[in-house]
Amino acid sequence: MSTAVPNENLITERQASILVKGRQRKNQLKCDADSIAGCVSQRACVYCGARVVLNPVTDAIHLVHGPIGCSSYTWDIRGSLSSGSELYRNSFSTDLQENDVIFGGEKKLARAIDELVEKYPSELVFVYSTCVVGVIGDDLEAVCRAAAKKHGIRVIPVQSSGFIGNKSAGYQAACDALLRLIEPPEGARPVRRLNPAPSINYLGDFNLAGEAWIIRDYLTQIGVEVNVVFTGDSNYRDLQKAPRAALNIMQCAGSMAYLARRMEELYGIPSMQVSFLGLQDTANSLRAIASFFKDPELLRRADELIDRESAAVKPQIEYYRSRLQGKKAAVYVGGGFKAISLIKQFREIGIDVVMVGTQTGREEDYRTLHDISDDGTVILDDANPAELERFMTEKGAHLQVGGVKERPLAYKLGVAFIDHNHDRKHPLSGYPGAVNFAREVYTTVCSPVWKYAGAMGGGIYAAGKSALPER
């Protein structure tokens, strides 16, 4: 493959994962591969992927079988909200010690489940496997089976040892756990569409800052019932009703495509990709859902809602657009769906995306990204700080979208920043989300602090001056 982006500091093995639109043929981007050692990848591990997806199941006991770190670093760090139980906000760990690693952790795990179930009555326990557990060979299946029988509840192992793949493998491990959870008991195959109302499952929304509630409210207004969300504000009982739905709509495809495919195979539920990020995506998605049920009344109500809500937010969006027109953004996020939506959403507020990358995007995501990007846009998979620094600087980005690890880098470079991660405490979905997004972009890009900290201020440090001016 030709080298599109030569740089003596660039790691040779990384070249295949970076391309510039217009300079290479598409489909040339290497993705969905293991991270290269020493590249300072921004990716996490299998366990992380599984934990992210399952964490919002509110009434489950989430027990991390492993040494303490894995549990410490994932304790209540997400903004997923619950309308019921708060049990999911605890982080339980078997806190494996050296002796447990030598002699095996199965007994400790069994006792841990016993203690927790007694203390926190729950019908569902997720037991996450970590690196060590994968190596010492604890039989998670057997321990969970025995515990389930003993307590008469569901105890589901999540095979998420960190080294068995990347974050995507963790998504799949979580989906496998969810599939086990929703599988109806023998001989009790649910008859679908008992309920005449159009009923859907909403996959890939984790109810950060109430986002799933916003979308459910829209769908209710249109006349579509949300059966259960995977997994934002979900619970044991609701998840079990999943096989009854007529349609799966899926937002975060990176984490949920596998679940959607399996549910189609097992329960005949078709799936549809949606996105509620930005005005255009939100409108398109609402119309697509309404159209699916072939009921003109649904479509009429969808159009009504879209007209009403977009009219209400348009003036604000226009205001921000007028101030942001022509700015340049760099996007580096977890999955493909978000990156694709963000390019469109930035266009709505007059901003061009000059760099776009993801941690776990799939080939088809990158094909779409390539199609919708402008010529010259840098597209990259599994980037690292050195690459982010280089391309943001080269492309003259005014702002970056990313997560906690990317933020300080952007700030240090004098680049504005949008938090598009799972920690945030404000919704970015639907119409209020579109306004929040535009406002956040405006507040960071147009902040007065950049007058001082942007290009070292242009003030006291300008023109080679290195000392404070005399008063």
Add this chain to the structure above:
Amino acid sequence: MPREKAHYRNVNENPCHMCMPMGAILPFKGIEDAMVIIHGSQGCSTYMRRHIAEHFNEPVDVGSSSLNEKGTIYGGARNLFQALDNIRRVYKPGLIGVLTTCLAETIGEDVGGITRDYLKQNDLGEYPLVAVATPGYGGTHSEGYWMAVHRIVIALTRPAEKHGGINIIVPNLSPADIREIKRILELLEVRYTLLPDISETLDRPIARPYTKIPPGGTAVEDIRRMAGAAATIQFGLTVAENLSPGHYLQSEFGVPLHNLPVPMGVEATDMFVSQLLTITGGSLPRTLELERGRLLDCMVDSHKYNAQGRGALFGDPELVYAMTRICAENGLHPAVAATGSGSAGLEKLLAPVLADCPEATLFLEQADFMGIRKACRETGVNIAVGHSDGKYLTEKEGIPLVRMGFPIHDHVGGQRLLSVGYTGTAMFLDRITNTLLEHKHKNYRVSMYRKYYRCAGS
């Protein structure tokens, strides 16, 4: 004295500690031009980077050998070699730390051997490559921190000519605290090597051009010469001898060790300052004398408010020791002193300090936050001091939390919290006193009404 110690426990409910490699990253971030690589699966480095970045609001680059299934089965040397190659190419560091993880240790990786082979194969001679065995199940982040400092000193320090400087070895304090300690040393005109020095690297001013490794940190050359120092002052009362760099320098090179508490509170700061004066033969500069006087003034101004506090102190053992001591000094009852570490011996260490306290302190070792919450309820705690993970004390128990220590991920400015020296102590005390006052003012109208109004009417 009441005592409650969790011995063998099956489940940790909301951890009050982190794992060894996490703690071991921090000292490497305080060495000039250093990078660090975690030998393990990709997630370890990412989680730790995220945690550290959120506390300091700084870019925190940490390499990973990104062990996958193949590396786990056949050994990870190839991955680690590749990681070292790539980190050297992109960051061009002057020193590299290599930390192991649960995974690397469980599959039996010999990082010492692998790194030696790497140096040999690449003809790197004496290049400082410091390997530290930090399995996640081997201890807490506090122990990981000290283990790394200990290994750094062992790996780098060589017999050196006496140079009369003083070694200052610090636990995990804020960059602002480190700056304050350096300011005191400079006021006393002490020549020193402070290890590890994160004061600039993890609290980096905006500056152009951006460099991948932040400027600052202890110079490798200075660490090499620590053996020639006149003395070592180490803030590490709770550190086991086998992890104590100060003890190593004393036994290996005969550098006298003064193992002191973190200089927080008037007594502990006095100990530090007078120790320095004894070593240097100097006298107390007027600036410090004034600061000390102001601290005493602050203590007197606030003592009646502080007397209403019943505190829970939690976090790294060294910090819990210091905070408990400050509370005792100021008449704020240290009701609960808790740490996730299991072998700090806090109760014994603090016994003399707490001898005059009218009420006993409840000590929790190997604590988790469910345990701490329970202890707070039972002892009537009304103020908590510790890192952000104690936020449930506020959310679930209504106890205000003064943030202190690491990690602080739900507030900004963890890196700027100043709590050491006379001036820092006054600022720390003010944060506590004001939290007590705010809590009282918020509640007293309602609480007095509930308590007395009906009585008056009936």
